[in-house]
Amino acid sequence: MIDILTVQIIAALLFCIGVAVALVRRNIFFVLMGVELALNATNLSFIGFSRTFSGSASMVGQIVPLFSIAVAAAEACVGLAMVILIFRARESLDSESFTSLKE
Amino acid sequence: MISQSNYLWILPLLPLLGSAILGAIALATSHHEKGANEHRTGFLAVLFPALAFILTAFLSLQLEIGHSLRQVVAPWIVADAITVNFGFLFDDLSRIMLLFITGIGSLITLYSVGYMHGDRGFTRFMAYLNLFLFSMITLVLADNLVLTFLGWEGVGLCSYLLIGFWHKEAANGAAANKAFLVNRAGDLGFLLGIFALMTLAGPAGISYTELREWLHNPLNAEILAGQGQVLVVLAAFFLFWGCTAKSAQIPLLTWLPDAMAGPTPVSALIHAATMVTSGVYLVTRMSDLFVLSPAIMHMIAFVGLGTAMWAAISGLFQDDIKKVLAYSTVSQLGFMFLAAGCGAFDAAIFHVFTHAFFKATLFLGAGSVIHALAGEQDLRKMGGLAKTLPRTFLILVFGWVSIIGIPGTAGFWSKDLLLERVYNAPFMGHTLYYAALATAVLTAIYMTRMMVLAFMGKYRGDEHVKAHAHESPWTMQLPMWILAIGSLLAGFLWAGMIPGADLFGRTLSSIVGDAQRIAVGAEHEGPSAFVFAVLGTAAAVIGLLTSFIIFTKFVPSPVGLPAPRGFGKVWTFAFDSLHALFIKPTRALAWVLQTIVQSLFEALQNAIGLFAIQTSDLLRKLQSGSIRLQLGLSVGLTLLIAVAILGRLF
Numbered sequence: 001m002i003d004i005l006t007v008q009i010i011a012a013l014l015f016c017i018g019v020a021v022a023l024v025r026r027n028i029f030f031v032l033m034g035v036e037l038a039l040n041a042t043n044l045s046f047i048g049f050s051r052t053f054s055g056s057a058s059m060v061g062q063i064v065p066l067f068s069i070a071v072a073a074a075e076a077c078v079g080l081a082m083v084i085l086i087f088r089a090r091e092s093l094d095s096e097s098f099t100s101l102k103e
Numbered sequence: 104m105i106s107q108s109n110y111l112w113i114l115p116l117l118p119l120l121g122s123a124i125l126g127a128i129a130l131a132t133s134h135h136e137k138g139a140n141e142h143r144t145g146f147l148a149v150l151f152p153a154l155a156f157i158l159t160a161f162l163s164l165q166l167e168i169g170h171s172l173r174q175v176v177a178p179w180i181v182a183d184a185i186t187v188n189f190g191f192l193f194d195d196l197s198r199i200m201l202l203f204i205t206g207i208g209s210l211i212t213l214y215s216v217g218y219m220h221g222d223r224g225f226t227r228f229m230a231y232l233n234l235f236l237f238s239m240i241t242l243v244l245a246d247n248l249v250l251t252f253l254g255w256e257g258v259g260l261c262s263y264l265l266i267g268f269w270h271k272e273a274a275n276g277a278a279a280n281k282a283f284l285v286n287r288a289g290d291l292g293f294l295l296g297i298f299a300l301m302t303l304a305g306p307a308g309i310s311y312t313e314l315r316e317w318l319h320n321p322l323n324a325e326i327l328a329g330q331g332q333v334l335v336v337l338a339a340f341f342l343f344w345g346c347t348a349k350s351a352q353i354p355l356l357t358w359l360p361d362a363m364a365g366p367t368p369v370s371a372l373i374h375a376a377t378m379v380t381s382g383v384y385l386v387t388r389m390s391d392l393f394v395l396s397p398a399i400m401h402m403i404a405f406v407g408l409g410t411a412m413w414a415a416i417s418g419l420f421q422d423d424i425k426k427v428l429a430y431s432t433v434s435q436l437g438f439m440f441l442a443a444g445c446g447a448f449d450a451a452i453f454h455v456f457t458h459a460f461f462k463a464t465l466f467l468g469a470g471s472v473i474h475a476l477a478g479e480q481d482l483r484k485m486g487g488l489a490k491t492l493p494r495t496f497l498i499l500v501f502g503w504v505s506i507i508g509i510p511g512t513a514g515f516w517s518k519d520l521l522l523e524r525v526y527n528a529p530f531m532g533h534t535l536y537y538a539a540l541a542t543a544v545l546t547a548i549y550m551t552r553m554m555v556l557a558f559m560g561k562y563r564g565d566e567h568v569k570a571h572a573h574e575s576p577w578t579m580q581l582p583m584w585i586l587a588i589g590s591l592l593a594g595f596l597w598a599g600m601i602p603g604a605d606l607f608g609r610t611l612s613s614i615v616g617d618a619q620r621i622a623v624g625a626e627h628e629g630p631s632a633f634v635f636a637v638l639g640t641a642a643a644v645i646g647l648l649t650s651f652i653i654f655t656k657f658v659p660s661p662v663g664l665p666a667p668r669g670f671g672k673v674w675t676f677a678f679d680s681l682h683a684l685f686i687k688p689t690r691a692l693a694w695v696l697q698t699i700v701q702s703l704f705e706a707l708q709n710a711i712g713l714f715a716i717q718t719s720d721l722l723r724k725l726q727s728g729s730i731r732l733q734l735g736l737s738v739g740l741t742l743l744i745a746v747a748i749l750g751r752l753f
Contacts, residue, residue: 026731031731
């Protein structure tokens with residue numbers, strides 16, 4: 001039986017790793033992967049809390065990750081499609097070269 | 104006897120409806136090259152005032168003398184301290200006022216249909232006239248001071264709109280502004296008067312009938328004799344202050360001569376026959392209050408006499424035909440206030456009534472002359488018009504004999520009665536009488552001067568203009584003839600020397616009888632009415648002959664603009680100079696405020712604006728477009744907010 005606190009600590013660690021990857025890496029695929037990792041870290045946190053609480057709160061903890069996974073799948077589709085389009089236009093995967101949205 | 108009525112609200116509604124319809128038509132046709140059809144709009148414009156007159160006449164015939172009708176339509180202001188209703192009171196005073204306001208108002212509207220023919224603003228003009236009649240009816244029909252004040256403001260607004268009607272000339276706009284501003288100075292007095300009455304009598308201080316009962320209630324005698332005395336004097340003083348602006352008395356009289364910038368029917372209706380007499384109406388309506396402070400009564404009498412004399416002398420120097428009539432209006436209003444100040448409220452109202460007839464006749468006749476001479480108002484460029492415009496001449500003669508007081512005319516009966524009452528007044532009556540008699544001589548002189556210069560001798564103007572001179576159309580002729588006949592015969596409603604001919608006096612006695620007994624005291628034996636009549640006639644005839652001899656010989660040369668010169672200029676603009684003493688410091692203060700205070704505030708505003716611009720410039724740099732930086736910033740800020748919230752929680 002894994003400790004409840006351990007689950008939360010692992011979730012927080014995964015989240016931090018995801019954010020750090022998204023911030024530090026310049027390759028746009030890694031940024032997307034970082035974001036996905038952070039998203040799944042929160043899902044893990046939800047699952048952990050579903051064991052902490054009981055009754056309806058527990059149900060919420062199990063259902064929300066399902067929704068989250070569905071939305072993340074859709075989001076990944078859109079995100080990858082956009083990356084492909086941007087790559088075709090710019091011929092580059094470096095996020096620093098996509099700065100046309102500044103003031 | 105006060106009885107309830109359910110129909111009084113229709114009276115003011117009729118012209119308001121007319122104004123709304125005409126205003127809508129004027130707006131709808133505002134973008135057209137030509138205005139709406141003049142026949143139809145003219146018909147509508149005359150219809151509603153005429154219906155109001157018919158209704159007034161019907162109600163007046165139904166109602167016996169001494170009875171009155173009252174209707175409370177709806178509550179207006181309901182508070183703990185006061186309750187003000189949209190209430191109407193149709194009593195002996197308001198019925199007289201209403202009869203001549205709606206009657207003469209309808210006639211002058213009909214005249215305007217002819218006079219304003221072809222003017223692009225025809226419909227707008229008619230809408231204003233109807234709005235004016237609505238306000239005037241509200242003013243005299245209201246059963247409380249606050250609703251009267253509403254009408255009082257309404258007529259002021261219409262006066263402003265109509266003086267500046269031809270607003271493409273800057274001078275007309277300036278005259279309209281002057282009239283409005285001077286009247287605002289008077290409105291302040293009116294409001295203070297209402298406040299003083301509310302302080303004195305509480306909720307009863309607003310309604311005319313309740314205030315009357317309150318003042319006559321023996322239970323309140325102690326208050327009136329003690330601490331209330333000051334408030335009575337203050338209320339009377341402030342209300343009279345309001346009247347001096349509306350009725351052009353010293354010192355707030357400078358606006359009326361300038362008001363002649365408006366179209367002539369406006370001068371006839373608003374600045375001669377009706378609106379300017381509302382001050383006399385108010386003093387008469389509040390006569391029960393005024394007689395309680397003799398000092399204010401004396402002040403009214405002296406202000407009235409001073410105004411009458413000053414304006415009569417000013418009238419001598421005017422070369423503009425409308426200006427002569429304007430000063431004569433101021434002078435006649437002075438006579439009315441002189442009578443009111445001497446406690447002869449009924450004689451004052453009778454003079455208001457006859458004055459409405461003969462002054463409207465004179466103005467409309469002058470308008471007819473101006474119309475015939477293609478807008479010429481300079482008396483020096485007229486002369487010999489009796490042959491060219493015989494009908495207009497005859498109409499003006501009717502008005503002229505009436506204003507100077509030739510026996511039998513309306514002006515004779517009212518002025519004679521007025522002067523007799525002044526002579527019998529308890530305070531300095533004799534002195535006031537002789538001064539007023541001298542003013543009557545002056546009246547005859549300047550009015551005869553106007554007639555001689557316009558109609559006698561040789562024509563001095565442009566021959567080209569004379570060739571086109573023509574009598575006016577029937578829409579102008581008909582009202583002039585009715586008013587001219589009225590200015591001959593209206594006096595027989597109260598012909599003092601004819602037994603039984605005192606309908607007017609009997610009608611008013613229920614309103615002002617008590618007040619006059621307090622003001623004048625017991626009747627005492629004075630000289631017989633015949634003596635006054637002879638003296639009054641002598642004054643008229645002396646003035647007439649003097650003027651005739653002088654002005655048939657010395658004819659002014661038509662050079663330059665028709666403005667008073669030399670001493671005449673100093674005298675005429677004496678009060679304008681007096682006002683300048685108040686206006687100049689105000690202008691200086693305005694300059695200080697504009698240049699110094701305004702620039703300070705502007706600097707402050709600019710500083711704030713500059714700060715916002717600079718800060719936003721700095722913040723804008725953060726929008727680099729780099730995904731990593733933006734993401735890092737949002738994560739960092741989210742963390743910051745989370746830390747802040749957690750910090751507050753624990």
